[in-house]
Amino acid sequence: MDKLLLPPPLASDERFSILANIAAECFAQIDLTALLVYLVDIVDASALPSLAGQFHVQGLEGWLFAANEQEKRELIKQAIELHKYKGTPWAVRRVLEILSLPGTISEWFEYGGKAYFFKVEIELINQGMDENLFNNLVELIHEYKNVRSKLEALIVWIINQSAIPVIGSALYGGEITTVLPFQVLEVQQTKPIYFGTGQWSLEITSIYPE
Helix, strand or coil, rough: CCCCCCHHHHHHHHHHHHHHHHHHHHHHCCCHHHHHHCCCCCCCCCHHHHHHHHCCCCHHHHHCCCCHHHHHHHHHHHHHHHHHHHCHHHHHHHHHHHHCCCEEEEEEEHCCCCCCEEEEEEECCCCHHHHHHHHHHHHHHHCCCCCEEEEEEEEEEEEECCCCCCCCCCCCCCCCCCCCCCCCCCCCCCCCCCCCCCCCCCCCCCCCCC
């Protein structure tokens, strides 16, 4: 080694110089990249879940929707900025972009809705939708919106990009229940009927003097 980190009194001693060279060669063979956990682009994939927990992007904060390792790394890299602007339309829009869920946000004053309500439209490309995924998307939006604003509608567009023609179908159904006032429609007599009568009379007698 050309440069040894030895104090002058030891550097002049050949024994310490030899020892320092041996130690330097041993240390040079150690791979220190495993310790550089905050270099998200090169850190081992096994460390990503721990980093997601540290930067608070686990579960419904985004981790659940990350489809691949690249999206997981990008979510961790953007975590600080996402939390910095949490509660803004930008944060909602940005987390959807990171997770390959392109969407648009329409605020109440843009479509004449109730104050502080908003709508979100999301495009799902080449993937399906079920009730669980829909509910999770709603929770994801709630994680990044502000407390005051109310999600009025989540509109999901399912887009298929395939060279092979595909025919899809969806079933939409519902049930309407109407509660009416109580009405007696029929009376059935299951026991004998008893009739009762009564009589009341009054007699007045007057006695006059002779």
